[in-house]
Amino acid sequence: MPAMPATCDYGDVMADQKTLAEPGPGADAPYRRMTRPLEGRLVSGVAHGLATQLKLDPVVIRLMFVLLSVVEGVGVVAYAVLWMLTPQQPNEGRPVPARDWSQLAAFAAIGVALLAFGWLTGASQGGIGMLPFAVGGIGTIILWQQADPERRKHWVSGATQSIRKNRVRTLLGVLLVIVGAIGFLLVEGQFQQARPGLMFTAVVVGGLAVIAAPWLAGLWKELQLERRERIRQEERAEVAAMVHDSVLHTLTLIQRVAHDPREVARLARSQERELRNWLYQPAQDADATLAAAVRRIAAEEEDAHGVPIEVVCVGDIDLDTQGRLGAMLKAARQAMVNAAKYSESPSISVYAEVEGEETTIFVKDRGKGFELDAVPLDRMGIRESIIGRMERHGGTARVRTEPGEGTEVMLTMKVEKP
Amino acid sequence: MTRVLIVDDHRLFRSGVRAELGDSIEVVGEAEDVDTAVKAIADLQPDVVLLDVHMPGGGGQEVLRRVLGAGSQVRFLALSVSDAAEDVIGVIRGGARGYVTKNISGKELTDAIRRVADGDAVFSPRLAGFVLDAFASSEAPSIDPELDSLTQREREVLRLIARGYAYKEIAKELFISVKTVETHVSSVLRKLQLSNRHELSRWATARRLV
Numbered sequence: 001m002p003a004m005p006a007t008c009d010y011g012d013v014m015a016d017q018k019t020l021a022e023p024g025p026g027a028d029a030p031y032r033r034m035t036r037p038l039e040g041r042l043v044s045g046v047a048h049g050l051a052t053q054l055k056l057d058p059v060v061i062r063l064m065f066v067l068l069s070v071v072e073g074v075g076v077v078a079y080a081v082l083w084m085l086t087p088q089q090p091n092e093g094r095p096v097p098a099r100d101w102s103q104l105a106a107f108a109a110i111g112v113a114l115l116a117f118g119w120l121t122g123a124s125q126g127g128i129g130m131l132p133f134a135v136g137g138i139g140t141i142i143l144w145q146q147a148d149p150e151r152r153k154h155w156v157s158g159a160t161q162s163i164r165k166n167r168v169r170t171l172l173g174v175l176l177v178i179v180g181a182i183g184f185l186l187v188e189g190q191f192q193q194a195r196p197g198l199m200f201t202a203v204v205v206g207g208l209a210v211i212a213a214p215w216l217a218g219l220w221k222e223l224q225l226e227r228r229e230r231i232r233q234e235e236r237a238e239v240a241a242m243v244h245d246s247v248l249h250t251l252t253l254i255q256r257v258a259h260d261p262r263e264v265a266r267l268a269r270s271q272e273r274e275l276r277n278w279l280y281q282p283a284q285d286a287d288a289t290l291a292a293a294v295r296r297i298a299a300e301e302e303d304a305h306g307v308p309i310e311v312v313c314v315g316d317i318d319l320d321t322q323g324r325l326g327a328m329l330k331a332a333r334q335a336m337v338n339a340a341k342y343s344e345s346p347s348i349s350v351y352a353e354v355e356g357e358e359t360t361i362f363v364k365d366r367g368k369g370f371e372l373d374a375v376p377l378d379r380m381g382i383r384e385s386i387i388g389r390m391e392r393h394g395g396t397a398r399v400r401t402e403p404g405e406g407t408e409v410m411l412t413m414k415v416e417k418p
Numbered sequence: 419m420t421r422v423l424i425v426d427d428h429r430l431f432r433s434g435v436r437a438e439l440g441d442s443i444e445v446v447g448e449a450e451d452v453d454t455a456v457k458a459i460a461d462l463q464p465d466v467v468l469l470d471v472h473m474p475g476g477g478g479q480e481v482l483r484r485v486l487g488a489g490s491q492v493r494f495l496a497l498s499v500s501d502a503a504e505d506v507i508g509v510i511r512g513g514a515r516g517y518v519t520k521n522i523s524g525k526e527l528t529d530a531i532r533r534v535a536d537g538d539a540v541f542s543p544r545l546a547g548f549v550l551d552a553f554a555s556s557e558a559p560s561i562d563p564e565l566d567s568l569t570q571r572e573r574e575v576l577r578l579i580a581r582g583y584a585y586k587e588i589a590k591e592l593f594i595s596v597k598t599v600e601t602h603v604s605s606v607l608r609k610l611q612l613s614n615r616h617e618l619s620r621w622a623t624a625r626r627l628v
Binding site for chain 2: 276308310312313314315349351353355362364366408
C-alpha cells in the first residue's frame with residue numbers, strides 16, 4: 001500500500017481507508033467501518049470485507065454464504081443486504097485488480113454440487129446426508145486456500161494460459177462428447193432415467209477439474225521454470241569459468257612479466273585469440289577441415305614463437321583420407337616456423353584458399369629474406385620439409401624470396417572433393 | 419593535413435590512437451557515442467571519421483545511417499576489435515570506405531586514413547578474404563551481373579591483399595600502377611555496397627567467423 005502524501009485534500013478519508021485495507025496490523029485502529037475491498041474480491045467483496053472486519057479467513061465466510069444459500073436461500077438474501085449497505089472501498093487510482101476466477105468457479109461448483117445433492121436426495125432441508133459432501137468440499141477448499149499465495153498465483157496463471165491456448169479445441173471436444181452421449185441416450189430411450197445421474201456426475205467432475213487443473217498446470221509450469229533456471233545457471237557458470245581460467249590467469253601472468261614487452265604481447269594475443277574463438281567461432285572439430293586446421297597450426301606457432309600470424313581463409317574442404325592435405329599442413333607449419341624463427345618479420349600472413357579441387361596456402365613474411373640457392377644442402381627446413389614433402393604427395397611448393405624483400409612460400413595441392 | 423575525428427566509446431583507445439597517428443594527421447575532435455558523433459561531424463566537418471563499430475546508441479552503422487542519410491560527403495574508416503563477418507560487411511554496406519582492426523600499427527593506420535581521405539578504399543586482408551568468399555558462393559542467379567560478380571582482375575587484387583601484399587607490391591606483381599590497384603579496390607567496394615545480392619548479408623550472418 002503506497003503511503004499517501006500528508007497534504008492530500010482528502011487526507012482523513014484516505015488514512016481511514018488505509019487502515020481498513022490492512023488486515024492484522026490495522027486492527028489497532030480505534031474505529032473501522034466495514035467496506036468492500038476491490039483487491040481479493042470474488043463477487044463484490046462482501047465476504048472479504050466481512051472477513052477483514054471479523055478477522056476471519058474469507059474462505060470461512062464464503063463457505064458460510066454458500067451453505068446458507070443452499071439451505072432455504074438465506075445466504076443469498078444476507079449477501080444482497082450486506083452488498084447494498086456496505087460502501088465499496090475506493091481504489092486510489094490503481095488498476096482494478098482481476099478477480100480470481102478459478103476460486104469463484106470452485107465456490108460456484110460446490111454450491112451447485114450441494115444444490116444438486118439436495119435436489120436428488122431431498123436433503124436440502126438440512127438432512128444428514130449432506131454432511132459428508134459439505135465436509136469433503138470444505139476440506140478441499142481449505143487445502144486450496146492454504147497453499148502459498150505466490151505459488152497459487154503461478155498455478156492459476158499457468159492454467160489460464162494453457163487453457164486459453166487450447167480453448168477452442170477443448171470446447172469442441174467437450175461439446176462433441178456431450179452431444180454424442182445425449183444422442184446415444186436419446187436413441188436408447190434412457191435419457192429420462194439417466195438425466196439426474198448425468199447431471200450429478202457432470203457437476204462433480206466439473207468441480208474436481210476446476211480444483212485439480214490449476215494444480216497440475218502449476219506443477220508443469222514450475223518444472224519448466226526450474227529447468228530454464230538451471231540452464232541459465234549453467235551458462236553463467238561456464239562464462240565465469242572461462243573468465244577465471246583464462247582471462248584472469250593471463251592478466252596475472254602479464255603483470256608478472258611486465259618487464260618483457262614481447263612476452264606481454266604474446267600472452268595478450270594468445271588470450272585474445274582464445275576469447276575470439278570462444279565468442280565467434282562455431283564449435284567445430286579443429287581437425288576436421290582445412291581452414292580449422294590452418295587456424296589451429298597458426299595459433300600454435302604464434303604461441304611458440306611470439307610472432308603474430310594473421311590467418312585468412314577463403315572456402316574450406318574436409319581433410320582427405322590419403323593424407324595429402326595433412327602433408328600440406330605440415331609443410332605450411334614448417335613455413336610458418338621458418339618465418340617466425342629466421343625472418344625477423346614483425347608479423348606473418350597466412351592465406352588458405354580452396355577453389356574447386358585446388359587448395360592453395362600462402363605463408364608470407366616481410367622479413368630479411370635470403371638467397372634460395374645459398375641455402376646449404378643440409379638445411380632440411382625448406383628443401384625437405386616443404387618442397388620435398390609437397391612433391392612426394394603430388395603437390396607443388398614454390399619459394400619466392402630475395403634478401404631484404406621478405407619470403408613467400410606457396411603450396412598447391414589438388415584434392416578431389418568427396 | 420588530413421583532419422580526423424575519432425569516434426570510440428573507450429577513452430583509453432581514443433588517446434592511444436591520437437598519440438599513434440603521424441604528423442600528417444590532425445585530430446580535430448573526439449566523440450564517444452552516436453549522438454555526440456553525429457553532432458561533432460556536423461560541427462567540425464572532418465575529412466575522415468575513424469568510426470568504432472560497437473558503441474552505445476546503435477553503433478557505427480547508426481552514425482553512418484544518420485550522417486550519410488543526411489547527404490554528408492564525410493568519409494568513414496571503420497575501426498573495430500571485431501573481425502566478425504557480419505560486423506565487417508555490415509559497416510561497409512552502411513557506407514564506410516574501409517575497415518581495419520584495432521591492432522593495426524600507427525603507420526598502417528596513418529596510411530589507411532590518407533587513402534580514405536583521397537577517396538580510395540581500404541581493405542584489410544581479412545576483409546578481402548570475406549569478399550572473395552562472399553562473391554564466390556554464387557549459386558543463385560544474379561540480378562545485375564555487373565554488380566554481382568568480380569572481374570578476374572579484381573579477384574587477383576583481392577587475393578593478393580588477402581595474402582598480405584601492400585598496394586605497392588600488388589602493383590609490382592601485376593605490372594600495373596598503384597593508382598590502378600586503388601581503382602580496382604574502389605570498384606570492389608562499390609559492388610560490395612550496391613550489390614543487391616541478399617546472399618551477401620545472409621552469408622555474413624551465417625558465417626560468424628573471426
